Amino acid sequence: MTSPLRHSDPSDHSLFNHVLSALDIVVFEYDENSGTFQLQGAPPGWWTQCFGPERDASLDLHRCSPFLRDYLADPHPVWEGQSDRLEKSGPWTESDRQGGTMTLEASLLSIGSRKLVLIERLGLDFEDMRSIVQRARERMLAEDRTAKVHRTTQTRLIGQLEASERTKDDALALLQHLGITALVLDERRHVTFATDRALALLGIESSTVVGQAWERVLPFQEHDCQLVQHLLAGASHTGSGGPFCLDGARPKWVEVDIHRDPRHPDRRIIVLHDRTEVQTLRQALTEQASFYDLVGKSPAMLRVYQLVRDVAQVDTTVLIEGETGTGKELIARAIHSSSGRKHKPFIAANCAGLTDSILTSQLFGHKRGAFTGAVNDQEGLFEAAEGGTLFLDEIGDIPPNVQTALLRVLQEKEITRLGEAKPRKVNVRVVAATHHNLSEDVVRGSFRADLLYRIRIARIHLPAIRERREDIPLLAQAFLSQVCTATRKTVDRLAPETLRRLMSYPWPGNVRELRSAIEFSVISCKGNEVLPADLPPEIVESQVQASPSVVIQLVDRDEKSRLLAALSDAKGNRTEAAKRLGVSRATFYRRLVELDIHPQ
Amino acid sequence: MMQKKICMLGGFAVGKTSLVRRFVTNVFSDHYQTTIGVTVEKKCVTVDNRELTLILWDLYGEDEFQHVRESYLRGSSGYILVMDGTRRATLDTALVLQQTVVKAVGAVPFVSIINKSDLRSDWEIDEAAIEQLRERGWTVLIGSAKLGQGVEELFGRLATQMMSPSPPPGMCP
Incomplete structure (x- = not known):
C-alpha cells in the first residue's frame, strides 16, 4: 500500500484514511509507467469482502468484473485533461465471496497530473432510486396492461357492435322482405321501430312513429285499447287478439300478435295482420x-x-x-x-x-x-x-x-x-x-x-214469413238465443222435427208469432233441445205440409179455430187473446172481421 | 479460451435478465426485478468443437428513465435484441436500439427474439410485423424464458454467427 497521495506527513496519512473510511470508498491511482492501479490509503471492508485481502497495493483487474476492466481500459477525457469534471462509470454488479452481490460505481478524476479511480459501493440511495424506477416501470406495465385490456374490450365491443348491426340489418331486410307488419316497443311501450309494411298500413311516416307511445300510433277504440294493453302486460311469451278496428278516415281491421323480445323480456313486438278485407266480407x-x-x-x-x-x-x-x-x-x-x-x-x-x-x-x-x-x-x-x-x-x-x-x-x-x-x-x-x-x-x-x-x-x-220460409231457421235460432238469455235457460238447438214443423206452419202472425212460439217452447223445454211437443198446441196440432199452396188453403180454417181457441182461453178478452196469439190487438180485431168471427 | 462480449438489449421488462438466467443457471423467476446498470455473466459454449466463453452483458432496459450508453456497447462481438410479444412498443424500441448499436460498434452479428411465447394469445406483435423484421435481414426467434423455449437456440445461433468466418445474415445493418 503506498502512502496517500505521496504525502509524507503521518498525520496526513491518518487523516486521509479517516476521510476514505467516512466516504466508504476505495481509491486507486493510475500509474502510467507500470500501467497499474495503485491502492491509496486503507480500503473499506466491503472491498476486502468482495475481492479478498490485497496481496499488494495494485488492483488486480482479472479479479474484477469485465465491466470495470473494460471501463478502465477505455480512454477517458477527464484523464486527458479535456474535462475537469468527475466521470462516472455507471453502476455494475459484482459478486462477493459469500455468493451475494453488490452494486458498485467507479468515478474518475484528475488532480494535477495524477489520475485517480474512486470506487464506491452503492447503498441506500441507490436502492431507493432502484425502488423508484422499479415502481415506475411496474406502473407503466400495469397501465400498459390496462390499456391493452381496454383496447381488447373496445375491439371486441366494436366487433360485437358491427356483428349486431349486421344482424340487425339482416333481420330488418328480412322483415321488410317478408312484408311483416310489425312494431317494436321498448320497456316504456314506446315504438322503437316500425316496418315499412306497418307504416303503410298506418299511413304514417317513420319519423312520426318512433318514440311515440303505442296507443298514439295504433288508434284503437277504448275497449280494444284495453284488450291490447292487457296482452302487452301478459306474462306469456306470445298473445293474440282481435280483430280490432283502427280508427281513421279509412278504418282498418287488424288482428294483433304480441311477442316478447327474446333479448329483452320487457320489450314487446307487435305483429299486425290486416284483416280489413276479411272483416268487410264478414260484415x-x-x-x-x-x-x-x-x-x-x-x-x-x-x-x-x-x-x-x-x-x-x-x-x-x-x-x-x-x-x-x-x-x-x-x-x-x-x-x-x-x-x-x-x-x-x-x-x-x-x-x-x-x-x-x-x-x-x-x-x-x-x-x-x-x-x-x-x-x-x-x-x-x-x-x-x-x-x-x-x-x-x-x-x-x-x-x-x-x-x-x-x-x-x-x-x-x-x-x-x-x-x-x-x-x-x-x-x-x-x-x-x-x-x-x-x-x-x-x-x-x-x-x-x-x-x-x-x-x-x-x-x-x-x-210475410211464409214468403221467406228459408229465414225461419235463422229467425228461430236468433229468437232461441234471445229467449235463453232472457230466461237464463240453456237450450242449445231445435230438434230437426221441431224445425220441420216450424217451416211448414203458416205463421199468420208472422215473425211476432214465431218469437212467441219459441218463447213458449223454451219455457216448456225440459232438455237442451226443443222438441216438437214443446211447441205451442196450434203448431203441434197443425199438419206438416210439404206444399205451401196447401198450407195457404188451410190457413183460414186453422186460423179461425186458433182465434176462437184463444178467445175461449182468454175468456173473451180480445186483448189477452191477441197477446196469446202473438199478434197486435189491431190485427186481432181485423182478423176477427175478416174471418167473420163475432165474439160475444 | 476465446471470449466474446455479447450485449443483451431491449426495452424494459422484455425478459433480458430472465433469458440470461435461464441460459446461465437454468432458473426463472416470475418476479420482475428491474436491472439498474450492468450485470455481467459468463457461460462457456462449444461451437464447432471450439470452446467459447460468452461474456453476457445484461444491460438495463431502455426506456425514458435509462438510455443505453454507447460505451457499454464497445467491444461487443455480438448482441441480442429482446422484444416482448405482448407489447408492440418493444419492437419499436428494438429497432431504435439496433440502429444505436450499428452506430456504436458497426455491423456485428445479432439475433433477435420475441420473448413470452407462453402468452401468445396476448401478443400484439403479429406475423406480419415479424415478417417485416425478417425482410430487414433480422434473425427473429420466438421463445419463452419462462418455459425455456428458444433460449439455447438464441445464444447458440449468435455464437455460431460470431464464430462464422463469413458475414452472417444478422450482420446487415
Whole structure:
C-alpha cells in the first residue's frame, strides 16, 4: 500500500484514511509507467469482502468484473485533461465471496497530473432510486396492461357492435322482405321501430312513429285499447287478439300478435295482420243475415235491407207495407238508425183504435182547457220527435180529420196544438206503416189520395214469413238465443222435427208469432233441445205440409179455430187473446172481421 | 479460451435478465426485478468443437428513465435484441436500439427474439410485423424464458454467427 497521495506527513496519512473510511470508498491511482492501479490509503471492508485481502497495493483487474476492466481500459477525457469534471462509470454488479452481490460505481478524476479511480459501493440511495424506477416501470406495465385490456374490450365491443348491426340489418331486410307488419316497443311501450309494411298500413311516416307511445300510433277504440294493453302486460311469451278496428278516415281491421323480445323480456313486438278485407266480407255476410234487429237473408229481405239503406240517405216520407208481425216498426227503426237523424228521438205511435180527438191530441198536442180533461198544456208526438223520426203505425186506420191535419203537417212542416191558433214549426221525418192496401182504401174513399201520395214517396214492402220460409231457421235460432238469455235457460238447438214443423206452419202472425212460439217452447223445454211437443198446441196440432199452396188453403180454417181457441182461453178478452196469439190487438180485431168471427 | 462480449438489449421488462438466467443457471423467476446498470455473466459454449466463453452483458432496459450508453456497447462481438410479444412498443424500441448499436460498434452479428411465447394469445406483435423484421435481414426467434423455449437456440445461433468466418445474415445493418 503506498502512502496517500505521496504525502509524507503521518498525520496526513491518518487523516486521509479517516476521510476514505467516512466516504466508504476505495481509491486507486493510475500509474502510467507500470500501467497499474495503485491502492491509496486503507480500503473499506466491503472491498476486502468482495475481492479478498490485497496481496499488494495494485488492483488486480482479472479479479474484477469485465465491466470495470473494460471501463478502465477505455480512454477517458477527464484523464486527458479535456474535462475537469468527475466521470462516472455507471453502476455494475459484482459478486462477493459469500455468493451475494453488490452494486458498485467507479468515478474518475484528475488532480494535477495524477489520475485517480474512486470506487464506491452503492447503498441506500441507490436502492431507493432502484425502488423508484422499479415502481415506475411496474406502473407503466400495469397501465400498459390496462390499456391493452381496454383496447381488447373496445375491439371486441366494436366487433360485437358491427356483428349486431349486421344482424340487425339482416333481420330488418328480412322483415321488410317478408312484408311483416310489425312494431317494436321498448320497456316504456314506446315504438322503437316500425316496418315499412306497418307504416303503410298506418299511413304514417317513420319519423312520426318512433318514440311515440303505442296507443298514439295504433288508434284503437277504448275497449280494444284495453284488450291490447292487457296482452302487452301478459306474462306469456306470445298473445293474440282481435280483430280490432283502427280508427281513421279509412278504418282498418287488424288482428294483433304480441311477442316478447327474446333479448329483452320487457320489450314487446307487435305483429299486425290486416284483416280489413276479411272483416268487410264478414260484415257483409252478417248484414245479409241480419240488419239492425231484423233477421233474415232471403233475397226478399236482402232487397228490403238495401231499400232501407237507400231511403235512409234521403229525408223523404216512407211507407212501410206488410202484414202484421212482419217487423214494420223494426224497419222504421232501422231507417232512423241509418239516417242522419239517428242521434235524435225516434217516436213510435200506433194510430189504430184511437178516436179522432185522442189521436189528434196525441199527435199535435193540446192547450190547457182545449177539451175536458186537458188540465195542462201538452206537446204532441210531432214536437216530441223534433229533429228525429215519427213512426206512425197502422196509418190506414186514422180518421179522416186526422188525415187532413196530417197532410197539412207534411206539406207545411208545422203543427197546431188543439186549442191553439198559432202553428209551430217542426222538423220531423215521418215513416208510416200499414197492413192495408191503401190504394184500395183510396178507391173505397176511406183514405185521402193526396195523403197517400204524400206519405208513399218511398215505400218498402215487408214480406210475410211464409214468403221467406228459408229465414225461419235463422229467425228461430236468433229468437232461441234471445229467449235463453232472457230466461237464463240453456237450450242449445231445435230438434230437426221441431224445425220441420216450424217451416211448414203458416205463421199468420208472422215473425211476432214465431218469437212467441219459441218463447213458449223454451219455457216448456225440459232438455237442451226443443222438441216438437214443446211447441205451442196450434203448431203441434197443425199438419206438416210439404206444399205451401196447401198450407195457404188451410190457413183460414186453422186460423179461425186458433182465434176462437184463444178467445175461449182468454175468456173473451180480445186483448189477452191477441197477446196469446202473438199478434197486435189491431190485427186481432181485423182478423176477427175478416174471418167473420163475432165474439160475444 | 476465446471470449466474446455479447450485449443483451431491449426495452424494459422484455425478459433480458430472465433469458440470461435461464441460459446461465437454468432458473426463472416470475418476479420482475428491474436491472439498474450492468450485470455481467459468463457461460462457456462449444461451437464447432471450439470452446467459447460468452461474456453476457445484461444491460438495463431502455426506456425514458435509462438510455443505453454507447460505451457499454464497445467491444461487443455480438448482441441480442429482446422484444416482448405482448407489447408492440418493444419492437419499436428494438429497432431504435439496433440502429444505436450499428452506430456504436458497426455491423456485428445479432439475433433477435420475441420473448413470452407462453402468452401468445396476448401478443400484439403479429406475423406480419415479424415478417417485416425478417425482410430487414433480422434473425427473429420466438421463445419463452419462462418455459425455456428458444433460449439455447438464441445464444447458440449468435455464437455460431460470431464464430462464422463469413458475414452472417444478422450482420446487415
